[in-house]
Amino acid sequence: MFKLHPTTFMKLRDELMERYLIRDSCYVTATEQLGIFMYAMGHGVASGAMCEHFQHSSETISKHVRKVTKALASLHFIYIKLPSLTDPVHPRIRHDDRFYPYFKDAIGAIDGTHVPTHILREKQARYRNRKEVVS
Template sequence: MLVDEQVAIFLHILAHHMKNRVIQFEFGRSRKTISRYFNIVAKAVVRLQYELFKIPEPILEDSTDERWKWFKGCLGVLDGTHIKAQVPAQIKGRYQNRKGDITTNVLGVCSPNGEFIFVFPGWEGSITNSRVLRDAISRPNGFKVPQGNYYLVDAGYPESPQECFNMRHSSARNVIERAFGILKMRWAILRSPSYYPIRTQNRYILACCLLHNLIMRDNVDDPIEAEFDAIDSPNPQMGINPISTMEPSNAWSAFQENMANEMFNAFTAHRTNR
């Protein structure tokens, strides 16, 4: 089979989530052949991760981006998403999330422009996002955060004086939700229970994220992105000595407080000058 046809079969399955017995009639190939080449292409795409994952770049001191200029040194945003899975009956309990669906919990990290920096699929749906993150950080070749840099996460301040920070934090964090939304809109295979074993599913989830980055870089006018925005309108390591824990510290608490005060002072000054 020519490489063009192998890739066409792979993309067709990702985009439409059809069973192999349907694909075999579309391409005139046996189910065994379809299955074999789907896995071959998936493995090939995953091997491109060091080419297709975005290398994180911190927000610079002179940034003028209204959404990001407050978060100096920030590398991006991280969050988890659930992908519906199909697993043997004896382990369904482990994959049942708090909504009752059978899913796998996927950690995604993306840059301010929505390209994926790191993706970590495979955990059961019943596992919390924080546990998935801890595991990703603890692995030798896992998720690394260089000292002095940080990512925005789904956690806000409970104190009312921090409302200004929360508003800007939420606005910046929206990029990861948008990335996941576009990802699932483009690839139907991520929107319904998988026909494949968990190991294969983990592989094609990663492949979908890598293809997402490739499309963002090479397709300026992406119709899927435009469609998502219309509906929605009303993630190589860098640095050395990476952070290896998730515990709060006085230094980071002070950093957050100073950032919140800077935002609020700028906000009130702007209102006074109007």
């Protein structure tokens, strides 16, 4: 579940609205649209449960989850800066023979986040993490 302070939630909503990425619709406010998205991502519940919780049709739920997903993804141009090929490798990694061979061609950092994914069955063994989850 996402643990997001209400002020942060409202700032995110305002950011999306100021950039015209989401807006109030006839039956669903921008706040509720973002709430639907956060609930879907944080709880991973079935569509039926989402319909019951928010009292909207599955079409409405799906539409707003997709809309907010696209809106948030479009913010990556503003807030995410990928390292360039000219960015230096951190000295702690570069000068430690235990790490550098593994990170010399890496683009980005490893923060311990594992994202669940779908992989062809015959390739899944290579993508299992220490908890045996494909990520």
